Amino acid sequence: MTDQYSDFVNTPFGKNVAQRLGLPAPVRLRRYEPGQILCESPVLVAGTGSYAASVRSLLTNAAVSVVGSLDELGEGRLGGIVLDLSDARRPSDLAALPELAAPAVKRLARNARVVVLGTDPTQLTDPVQVATQRALDGFTRSLAKELRAGATANLVLGPVREGGTGEGVAQQAEANVGEAVRFFLSGRSAFVDGQPVRVSDAAAQANPSVDRPLDGRVAVVTGAARGIGAAIARTLHRDGATVVCVDVPAAGEALARVANEVGGTALQLDVTAEDAGRRILDHARTRHGGLDIVVHNAGITRDKLFVNMDESRWDSVMAVNLASIVQMNETLLGPDGLGEGGRMVCLSSQSGFAGNRGQTNYSATKAAIIGLVGALAPQLAERGITINGVAPGLIETEMTGKMPFATREAARRLSSLQQGGLPVDVADTIAWLVQPASAGVNGQVIRVCGQNMIGA
Ligand SMILES: NC(=O)c1ccc[n+]([C@@H]2O[C@H](COP(=O)([O-])OP(=O)(O)OC[C@H]3O[C@@H](n4cnc5c(N)ncnc54)[C@H](O)[C@@H]3O)[C@@H](O)[C@H]2O)c1
Incomplete structure (x- = not known):
């Protein structure tokens, strides 16, 4: 099946007609191709959670330009925002969402990605912490409905990290969360929007290569x-x-x-x-x-x-x-x-x-x-x-x-x-x-x- 309306609004004339009549304006989605850079425009990594540092180094290693604030961005637009609230414990911690994200969302490029990082609420026991982390779900789904021009928002929930987890396990959690972040920032996730994904600290092997991750399988x-x-x-x-x-x-x-x-x-x-x-x-x-x-x-x-x-x-x-x-x-x-x-x-x-x-x-x-x-x-x-x-x-x-x-x-x-x-x-x-x-x-x-x- 071809979507003829979508083809039409992606012509200059069609775009004009859609804008004048207030009709839906689906954009061509950014889809993955081998060799494609993870994110062409800079990615803002913000928040005080435990994954922000490892996400920063993952992105830098993938040749993505990482900024910590809009001042650092200067002119231009953001290819993505990674917002780490995995350490949010009480409702007041959620104030970081409007503080950090609202001005940045206005600066998103076409087909940009927002990835919110949280802690899996099903692994928490304190009701206030559960409620606070669960709030990220409603936030992400609603933000995804507000974004336009092919941009998406998704939620990655890492495992609980305190109490009894050794250094190796914590590193594995960071690596596994990092792989989910990589997917959501990439063209591979073009049609996944408003979704939560839970990630554990299960032992994982590294992919044999970035462009051929399934080599030998x-x-x-x-x-x-x-x-x-x-x-x-x-x-x-x-x-x-x-x-x-x-x-x-x-x-x-x-x-x-x-x-x-x-x-x-x-x-x-x-x-x-x-x-x-x-x-x-x-x-x-x-x-x-x-x-x-x-x-x-x-x-x-x-x-x-x-x-x-x-x-x-x-x-x-x-x-x-x-x-x-x-x-x-x-x-x-x-x-x-x-x-x-x-x-x-x-x-x-x-x-x-x-x-x-x-x-x-x-x-x-x-x-x-x-x-x-x-x-x-x-x-x-x-x-x-x-x-x-x-x-x-x-x-x-x-x-x-x-x-x-x-x-x-x-x-x-x-x-x-x-x-x-x-x-x-x-x-x-x-x-x-x-x-x-x-x-x-x-x-x-x-x-x-x-x-x-x-x-x-
Ligand atoms: N297309 C959608 O929008 C959509 C939405 C939700 C889920 N899905 C699911 O995705 C899967 C693929 O859907 P699709 O749209 O490509 O369907 P499709 O009808 O185009 O293709 C299905 C293929 O399965 C094969 N098949 C059917 N019965 C089989 C059997 N008994 N043994 C071996 N092969 C058999 C058919 O010959 C066909 O090649 C299905 O499980 C479908 O339920 C599709």
């Missing part, structure tokens, strides 16, 4: 013949992985094209087959010597109002979107499946959070994924494996091309970024989650929806 992507799955295959390949592309035999030709394009292999397979997990594992082992990354992307919709929902619509959606994953995981997460450093990502959906008219079957499966990811994460963490979910909002694919025009148009414009996302936006979020250095993110479901207000 073998990945399998289900539903890879088209749409989001094809974009995931291309993106994991771009980042260095060898990719096994899985799809149904009926999509064999398109599947072969994607597999050839990414220099990987095609495996024609219906994921609902009883031996699907075993066949995937055997293929990855014999053809590529192992398996490190699994992306459960294959999914279908069979929409109908619940009262008119026939058994076959219900059963087929349950089988593809949920039961197949549970069944394949028996092998893929079994004793000879993913090992230390393994990564799994499952596709959920905005409908899994909010429900959707006509999608009782689909929303049930996508909500189930949120539950599955959260419940498996602590078990897998003990084995050095992470599992996360990604919940796309409106992404321009054949699936959403089938939506009625008015519904699709409303879903596009009623989001903070005033547009639908592209398959690559989902793929880039997944590519970040499966990096060796992303071990601190586990059991999360990240919404890639441009902060869509439909299904919020």
